[in-house]
Amino acid sequence: MGKSIKILTVLSAIMIFFAIYLIFAYAPMEKSMLEIQKVFYFHVSSAFIAFVAFGVNFALCIMFLIKRKPQHDILAVASAEIGLLFCTAVLLSGPIWARVSWHTWWTWEPRLTTTLVMWLMYVGYFILRAILRGETRRTFSAVLGIFAGLNVPIVYHSVNIWQAASNMHPGTNTKYDMAPTMKLTFWFTFLAFLSFYGLMLFLQYRMGESNLRYEAIRQKQLGEM
Amino acid sequence: MRIIIIITFIGIFGLFLIAQIPVAITSNEVDAAVTDAIAQVVNAAEEAGETKPQIDEDEATKTVQLAIEQLESEQKRRLKFLYAAYLVIWLAIMLYVLRLGRQQHNLELRLSQLEQTEPNSQEEAAE
Numbered sequence: 001m002g003k004s005i006k007i008l009t010v011l012s013a014i015m016i017f018f019a020i021y022l023i024f025a026y027a028p029m030e031k032s033m034l035e036i037q038k039v040f041y042f043h044v045s046s047a048f049i050a051f052v053a054f055g056v057n058f059a060l061c062i063m064f065l066i067k068r069k070p071q072h073d074i075l076a077v078a079s080a081e082i083g084l085l086f087c088t089a090v091l092l093s094g095p096i097w098a099r100v101s102w103h104t105w106w107t108w109e110p111r112l113t114t115t116l117v118m119w120l121m122y123v124g125y126f127i128l129r130a131i132l133r134g135e136t137r138r139t140f141s142a143v144l145g146i147f148a149g150l151n152v153p154i155v156y157h158s159v160n161i162w163q164a165a166s167n168m169h170p171g172t173n174t175k176y177d178m179a180p181t182m183k184l185t186f187w188f189t190f191l192a193f194l195s196f197y198g199l200m201l202f203l204q205y206r207m208g209e210s211n212l213r214y215e216a217i218r219q220k221q222l223g224e225m
Numbered sequence: 226m227r228i229i230i231i232i233t234f235i236g237i238f239g240l241f242l243i244a245q246i247p248v249a250i251t252s253n254e255v256d257a258a259v260t261d262a263i264a265q266v267v268n269a270a271e272e273a274g275e276t277k278p279q280i281d282e283d284e285a286t287k288t289v290q291l292a293i294e295q296l297e298s299e300q301k302r303r304l305k306f307l308y309a310a311y312l313v314i315w316l317a318i319m320l321y322v323l324r325l326g327r328q329q330h331n332l333e334l335r336l337s338q339l340e341q342t343e344p345n346s347q348e349e350a351a352e
Contacts, residue, residue: 035303039310046314085321089314096310100303196318203325210332217339 008199015192019185027185039097045190046086046093047115049197051152053083054122056201058149061142070212071205073138076145077129078204082197084122091119102168110158111169118151252290259286 023041030037060076063069094112095105106112125148129141154161159169178186263280270278 035300035307036310038307042311042314085317089317092313092317093310096306096313100306200321200325203329207325207329207332210336214332214336214339221339221342 005199005202008195008202012192012195012199015188015195019189019192022185022188027182028179030182033101036097036100039093041186041189043090043093043097044186045193046089048190049193050083050086050090051156052194053079053086053197054118054149054152057083057145058152061145061149064138064142065146070138071209073142074208074212075201075205076142078201078208080122080125080145080148081204082200084119084126086193086197087115087119087122091115098168107166107168109166109168110162110164111155111167114151114155114158118148118155121148121151124148255290255293256286259289 019041023038027038027041029035030040056079057076060072060079064072064076098107099105121144125141125144128144129137132140159167159171259282263282263285266280267277270276
């Protein structure tokens with residue numbers, strides 16, 4: 001393991017550990033939702049990381065189509081994979097929180113529905129990659145990555161776009177009277193997840209590059225035979 | 226990497242247990258608290274020169290006990306859901322990291338196989 005990876009691993013672990021300490025021992029109890037509100041710190045941070053990861057994938061897909069560098073494709077896939085992981089965490093933890101706060105596991109309100117659509121599109125992105133091979137795979141998945149990336153602002157603004165009566169999530173313009181200790185805990189958790197995202201991206205990129213090199217040698221060998 | 230993930234996982238639930246175990250209130254504690262509260266109310270009335278209030282200590286204890294039981298059962302329900310939410314997030318992350326480790330292992334295996342076949346193919350070419 002490289003020195004930078006070791007440092008990033010230790011840093012991420014310490015930050016996540018400290019974030020959990022802040023969530024349970026430092027942040028005050030929210031008065032209306034009580035203990036279950038503590039899901040907020042991991043749930044919302046995971047959602048933000050998913051947005052960052054899908055945003056990075058979107059930018060890299062465009063860069064790949066312009067410059068045709070396989071490194072952009074490797075990074076795009078890595079970012080989409082981590083984004084899908086965090087989006088899955090959001091979709092799993094959300095209903096558990098909703099069951100206590102909204103008295104339902106799931107409701108077809110704008111934010112939940114658009115998030116599920118976004119998740120399905122990225123699942124489709126990986127199914128497409130599993131079916132195709134070579135340059136066709138890179139090109140087609142980059143195009144789908146761009147389409148899927150367009151979902152991110154839609155998901156974020158869905159609560160404002162569709163002001164349905166069924167809307168359960170607060171609007172993006174809502175002013176929160178959150179205690180400073182809660183704000184600090186939330187942003188620290190976000191940073192901890194961001195460092196974990198950086199670490200995973202770095203590891204995935206290194207592995208993707210090794211895979212590319214392996215395939216190149218293999219192709220060369222097969223050509224010589 | 227895996228060790229750090231497992232240590233963090235244990236750490237999370239350690240912290241969870243330290244910070245989140247609901248404080249169970251025993252019936253003796255309720256009795257003592259109700260007696261103290263009644264005494265305070267009576268003293269306050271005496272100091273103010275008012276008539277001494279008649280409070281049924283048994284009824285008051287039962288009411289407080291019932292309220293505490295209800296609050297505790299609601300708290301336990303919320304904590305179960307909180308535990309489940311953190312568990313699913315952490316399981317998702319753990320499974321992902323373990324999958325990444327397995328992929329890395331497979332890649333190393335394929336690379337070592339490639340290294341083994343490379344001299345063989347060179348020998349075959351020389352023959």
